[in-house]
Amino acid sequence: MNMQPQSDPQVLTTRDGTPLKVSLAKALRREKLRSLALIAPLLIFILVTFAAPIADMLFRSVENGIVENTLPKTVNALSDWDVTSSQLPGEPVYKALYEDLKVATEEKTHTRLGSRLNYEASGMSSLFRKTGRRIKRMDEAGPFAEQFIDIDKDWGDLATWRLLKRYAPKYTPGYFLNAADAQLTADGIAMKPANERIYLLLFARTLFLSLTITLCCLLLGYPIAFLLASLPLRSANLLMILVLLPFWTSLLVRTSAWKVLLQQEGVINDFLVWIGVIGDASRLVMINNKTGTIIAMTHILLPFMILPLFSVMKTISPTYVRAAKSLGATDWTAFWRVYFPQTVPGIGAGAILVFILAIGYYITPELVGGTDGIFISNRIAYHISSSLNWGLAAALGVILLGAVLLLFYVYDKIVGIDNVKLG
Amino acid sequence: MxxxxxxxxxxxxxxxxxxxxxxxxxxxxxxxxxxxxxxxxxxxxxxxxxxxxxxxxxxxxYSLKHYEDFFTNPDWQQALRNSFAIAPVATLLATSFGTLAAIGLSQSHVPYRSAIMAILISPMIVPLIISAAGMYFFYSRIGLQGTYVGVVLAHAALGTPFVIITVTATLVGFDRSLVRAAASLGANPVTTFFKVQMPLIIPGVVSGALFAFITSFDEVVVVLFLGSAGQKTLPWQMFTGLREQISPTILAVASLMVAISIILLTVLELLRRRSERLRGLTPS
Incomplete structure (x- = not known):
């Protein structure tokens, strides 16, 4: 085929006659597709193995299908009942409850519903167990309301029905409210009684301990980074090994080392007794409390502070400080007014990095934190493996994740996600 | 100063x-x-x-009895075997996927580059306890909870960000005209990749693989939730040991792990120097 490229002299064409623009766009598209094809396997892999689990957790933190799945007829019958009324629901609701519970006891799902509702009001678990045991002996002809109230007077209590009605929808903010020490009541959202509030305190403690650890890391890390940046390269590299070795050593190795050192019969206490600073009877309690968590985690996270600080300080030219001194500044003024402001990006990067890592820590607080040195993550683990309240674990996880992502956004603005350096 | x-x-x-x-x-x-x-x-x-x-x-x-205990105790030996059954496979997965993706990401025109990067790096940012919780919920839905495959997949996902970061860093210094030169001399893309690009970025790939390996080898939170007794790894065994304070064998294991860290650190440093030499930079 003979192409006629000279149709419009204004348009540049390639040799086969396609306009240059089209040809270039095609090449660009091909290049884009090729790069996407290279990325696709990993992207799919991460979406399936990692992003989907996180999405599942978000879903679980609000999901509440259990009430409707276990008691479908009751939920339906309850829809006409007004929560604010002072009247118990009518006979049809009790009849529906009877039919639902009969099925549920056969499938043994009523106990699970009981434990789910028990998170919201204590006593629900035993109510459902008790009713489940007696349901076979009930008279199928009715009247159901009286029989239920006869089994347990809680069925004649407005609060029980209000609770059922409140948690009937498929999605609930209940877990999040629980995570914030609040609950849904007939009058809307209210704080829990003071003696049942634990999570706000735990969040506050997690923040406080993480901040303390970040501050300790900054105080210890700044002089080291400064020294490393000002020494000649050869000796700085040698000393850098002392920073990198802990960085590369297993987390569990370092935690076990602190466990050995800090115990009451441990190396530090033995040494202090031996030099006579403290008496044998008054050995310091440094583990299984806040002190243990702070010391061990400061040690574990210190390299994450030193490395970003060092990389910023290395780029600061020594001529600025020399210029300041030649203009008559004292050593302190030259440091504080000239050198220090230039290290602020490094401080920001290191501090956010340490803080992000600290607030999600689990292993070290679990091993050396005792009861008052634990973090919100330990509570999440507890709800997953011991109390089996997965919804609450998910809600606490979502709140923690939100905090970390927010901080990471700030980190990205200051440092840039591409500038994350390793070792 | x-x-x-x-x-x-x-x-x-x-x-x-x-x-x-x-x-x-x-x-x-x-x-x-x-x-x-x-x-x-x-x-x-x-x-x-x-x-x-x-x-x-x-x-x-002094005695070697704690080391002897480590090498003879079936619990510790099983844990060691499990660690070496999980970490290499997870490393292989993470390194191959990660290297390909890093090469893709380093092309000049990548649509949605920052969004993709954010997703791929996310396993490193999300606190481990949250990853562990999410994976526990999701993997028990699809029947992977408590299986070897589940643990390997999870560890591979946690290791990939490190591979991406190290390989991307080596690719920054990679001269793209070399690829064009190879192509102009008649090499197809696969030959170009293995003969030209791979030898130059291999230090980045190896150090990424080391990071992925150590991530899996050291990881305890995720395996604690995802694994069953059959996947009990060395860190898991140490964690239980520390919680219950059973024996100082933990210290022997810890010392051996410090030795491993020193070896890894040396290898990484040598790789870094080699990479800088290859890229024509003076070693610092």
Whole structure:
């Protein structure tokens, strides 16, 4: 085929006659597709193995299908009942409850519903167990309301029905409210009684301990980074090994080392007794409390502070400080007014990095934190493996994740996600 | 800072030396806990502290019995085997996917580059306990909870960000005209990749793989939730040991792991130097 490229002299064409623009766009598209094809396997892999689990957790933190799945007829019958009324629901609701519970006891799902509702009001678990045991002996002809109230007077209590009605929808903010020490009541959202509030305190403690650890890391890390940046390269590299070795050593190795050192019969206490600073009877309690968590985690996270600080300080030219001194500044003024402001990006990067890592820590607080040195993550683990309240674990996880992502956004603005350096 | 000038005043001298002492103390804080477990692991008693005999340097105070216990105890041996069954496979997955993706990401025109990067890096950012919780919920839905495959997939996902970061860093110094030169000489893309690009980025790939390996080898939170007794790894065994304070065998294991860290650190440093030499940069 003979192409006629000279149709419009204004348009540049390639040799086969396609306009240059089209040809270039095609090449660009091909290049884009090729790069996407290279990325696709990993992207799919991460979406399936990692992003989907996180999405599942978000879903679980609000999901509440259990009430409707276990008691479908009751939920339906309850829809006409007004929560604010002072009247118990009518006979049809009790009849529906009877039919639902009969099925549920056969499938043994009523106990699970009981434990789910028990998170919201204590006593629900035993109510459902008790009713489940007696349901076979009930008279199928009715009247159901009286029989239920006869089994347990809680069925004649407005609060029980209000609770059922409140948690009937498929999605609930209940877990999040629980995570914030609040609950849904007939009058809307209210704080829990003071003696049942634990999570706000735990969040506050997690923040406080993480901040303390970040501050300790900054105080210890700044002089080291400064020294490393000002020494000649050869000796700085040698000393850098002392920073990198802990960085590369297993987390569990370092935690076990602190466990050995800090115990009451441990190396530090033995040494202090031996030099006579403290008496044998008054050995310091440094583990299984806040002190243990702070010391061990400061040690574990210190390299994450030193490395970003060092990389910023290395780029600061020594001529600025020399210029300041030649203009008559004292050593302190030259440091504080000239050198220090230039290290602020490094401080920001290191501090956010340490803080992000600290607030999600689990292993070290679990091993050396005792009861008052634990973090919100330990509570999440507890709800997953011991109390089996997965919804609450998910809600606490979502709140923690939100905090970390927010901080990471700030980190990205200051440092840039591409500038994350390793070792 | 490095050297004190001859005209320094007494105050400057005093500060200079006290600053050095402070730094020395901080270095001591960093390194002492790791060094202290080495002699303690040779303790002849079942204590976590120095016995009077050890302090007197009496040979009777030292023994290899904790190491012997590690190498003969079936629990620890099983844990060691499990760790070596999981980590290499997870590393292989993470490295192959990660290297391909890093090459893709380093092309000049990648649509939605920052969004993709954010997703791929996310396993490194999300706190481990949250990853563990999410994976536990999701993997139990699809029947992977408590299986070898589940643990390997999870560890591979956690390791990929490190591979991406290290390989991307080596690709920054990669001269793209080399690829074009290869193509102009008639090499197809696959040949170009293996003969031209791969030899140049191999240090980045290997150090990424080392990071992925150590991530899996050290990981305890995710395996604690996702694994069943059959996937009990070395860190898991250490975690239980520490919680219950069973025996100082933990210290022997810890010492061996410190030795492994030192080897890894040396390998990484050598790789870094080689990479810089290959890229024509002077080693720093």
């Amino acid at each position: 490095s050297a004190l000038p001859a005209y320094a005043s007494t105050g400057q001298r005093a500060w200079h030396y006290s600053f050095r002492i402070i730094c020395g103390l901080i270095f001591f804080f960093l390194i002492f806990p790791i060094l202290v477990i080495l002699p303690l692991s040779f303790n002849a008693q079942n204590f976590f502290t120095f016995t009077p005999q050890m302090l007197a340097l009496d040979p009777a105070g």
